[in-house]
Amino acid sequence: MTADDTVNQPSIALNSEVSAKCNEVVEEYRAGTASKVDAILRLQSIIPRSDDTEDQFKSALQSYVGMLDSADQARASAAKRGEQHDRSSSKRPRSPPESDDEDISEKPAKRSIDESRLPWVIDELLHPIELPPSLRLTRESLQLWSSNPKQYKASLTNAARCPEFPDSEWSNIIESKPINLDIVFAGHYSTSFDNRRTEKLGELELTFGETKPSKRIESAGDWLIAWTKASEALQFAFPHRERELREYGSYVTQLFGAVHPSRHHRVLQYEKAIRRRVSARRDLSLTDFSRFADLHLLHIDSSGAVALDEDSRPQARPNRGGDSRKRPGKGVEACRRWNEGRCPVDAARCRYTHICSTCRSREHTAEQCTNRARAN
Incomplete structure (x- = not known):
């Protein structure tokens, strides 16, 4: 050819x-x-x-x-390593170092890569690929921050006008991971402190004491509270994205207005899927709505896989009063996953009730229950 x-x-x-x-x-x-x-x-x-x-x-x-x-x-x-191995195998073993400090100080230096x-x-x-100016600026920022995420995060959070935002979610912004709006929403009401600490064992990094959100977003109002704070933090890190963030917030708000309140949990899942996709790509913005048609079908449309799976689940039986809503009585089973902070669905879709397994309250999980502390 x-x-x-x-x-x-x-x-x-x-x-x-x-x-x-x-x-x-x-x-x-x-x-x-x-x-x-x-x-x-x-x-x-x-x-x-x-x-x-x-x-x-x-x-x-x-x-x-x-x-x-x-x-x-x-x-x-x-070939050189093979020659060195052959020579070393015929020699006496080397004597141990005089102190452990020598081993610690002689760490191999990381070699820079040749990206070309x-x-x-x-x-x-x-x-x-010709990217729009906003995406190009975002990509350049993320490439710069990836060289030393901790240092750039420290610079960001120590800025005089840095808005209040959960520490874990600042890390997600720096590393281009989707923001957990449940944590942002819970932090809006919480008075507790983030007591996470990180320890390094060689190249392995362990995080202890990570807090779990005590409140989760379950309505349009909850989402708007969390998104307002998340949008403010994102705009502080990416000033050029102000219009994108504003238009995206307006788009999701209009969706909440167009969808029946009993199906708002589908809008929440759709919105979360959009941000997950955009965070994993460098050629997408939150306002590329035509690129999310498959996600809209999956989560919101009645023929989508998520909607059909939801409709196929057995419905809760109505009680004697004719009210089919779950009430936190003795005969209602509490969701163990929700009490452990790991339930994958919201209260409207879960087959169990999102209540404290200790005192049956809807306001907190079993881990935050004061009755449990008294019993111990």
Whole structure:
């Protein structure tokens, strides 16, 4: 296939074909079934080239040649390690260090990576994506923060105008993880302190004493309280997203107004799914509503999988008074998962009742129950 034939192909097919063929050449060289000269010549014939794309051609070719060089370095390193092992096996074992401090101080330094040789970086060089200015700024911020999340979080939370926000959710913002609005909502009413502490064992990081939300969002009003605080925190970290956050809040509020209150839990699940998807992507914003059509069908539409699964569940039997609502009496079973802070659904969808298993109150879980403390 000539370069002209390749250019006339559809862009999506061209992109996948070029990447696949170039990666195949690199893998053949790594396996030792092709020489370096043959590999470079094949790469030159595969990568599209014209007067308009000369710079992209050179950049892509350089990146793939760099991958071939990396294979050479890996082979040389493996051979060197083998020689060192052979020599060390014939010698006496080394004497132990004089003190443990020497072992601690001689930690191996982390080597920086050469991103120009990574296949996904090469793919972006071959097929660049033009992002809107807001998404480009967000991506640049997240790339910068990922180099030292703790340091940037400390700088953010120590700013003079930093809004009040749960510490765990500041971490989620810095690391581009979805904010847990249940924690934000519970923190709005809580008077307790976040007593989490983190310990490091080598490369392993352990967190102790993580608090569980004592309140969960179950209505449009609850969501609006939490989103107002979350939007304020997000705008403080990403000032350029002010319009996006405002329009998203308006969109969800309109959904609550359009959906019957008995189905507001579906809106909550849909909204949560949107933020989860956007946090995992770098080419999506919260206002790309057309990109969430599948989530809308799944969670809100009556033919969606979530709605059909919900309708297929057995309904609660009405009591003698004709009221089918669950009441926190002796005959009602409390949800153990909710009392442990891990129930995956809200009160409207759970087959058990979200009440304290100790005193039957709806205001707190068993872990926060004062009656339990007195009994102990």
